[in-house]
Amino acid sequence: MISLRQRILWAGLLGSAALASSGAFAQTPAPTTAAPAAAVAQADGAAPQRKAHAEHKRMDPAKRLERMQEHRAKRLAALKDKLKLNASQESAWSSYTSATQPPGPRPDGQRMTRADFAKLTTPQRIERMQARQAERSAMFAKRADATKSFYAALTPEQQKTFDAESMHFGGHRFHRGGHHGGPDAQPAKG
Template identity: 35%
Template sequence: MFKLRKQLLIGITAMGIGAMGMGAYAQNAPAGAPAVAQAPAPSEHHMHQPPTPEQRAKFEARMAKRQAKLHQELKITPAQEGAWKTYIDQMKPHGPDLSKARPTKEEWAKQTAPERMDHRIELMKKMEEHMSERAAALKQFYAVLTPEQQKVMDTQFSHMHHGERGHRDHGGESHSM
């Protein structure tokens, strides 16, 4: 009984300290303090800008690095090189340019809730079509791999459930292809 009380007291104390910390965090900054940039409102999240040429180049460099690493880990044979090149070409992000399909802020504000939902459904259909093409490319390439190479691919793609970018480690690199 004494152990339960002690644990309960510790838990309540920890929650109280946490609540005080949250209250202090939520207080407004003093008038002379520098303003902190706020994240965009959730309703504006989809309105982000398309990548700049520098961002696109950085993305392509990271992708090339990951592809080279995967090529090395798979130990692609000369006989598999053609299938590898086809796979890489098919996996390039050549899918729908969704930034062009997104309405402007003004257009979005004029749409009704059902119109917005219909628009999102259309975007999802385009994304699904692109992912289906990529899945077909993966299956075609996977078929020419040895069982050992397939295990490497299985390991690489186990990270894909976190989205196209995968989980990021401390260096900013993506774990997935």
């Protein structure tokens, strides 16, 4: 997928080439190949990210889930190390990590395909979407309550650490590409 920046760059290069070939800039020497080479170099820099993303999408869902769980476990271990929890806070940590565990596969093992969803009437689709939204709201409320309870068990210094780390831990998806982060949003690292 070509990013917006690359599209703009290519559109500018093509527009410049069209103007140059039309004679509008006949007294100006032809542009060198440095600009297209720079565009290609910039595009190649994003290629490993695109390739990794494409491989992730094609990965077997079970393997992808396993990889995500491993990544989450590493992040939680790092957070726990930074918080330097004492023995009295361990039960609050256990409650927090179990309550914030992402949901696994659907219990019935069935996931509605796009084709099945397309067969539903509009009111049936709306009901399905409302039910799913209610499920997500309930999961969010459970996670929010668990986070607040854990946060209350922390010392003020630990709370500062948790505040700083939770911006990176849970908020990384909102900064990618500047979406939902406002004008000061920074792209996610990694």
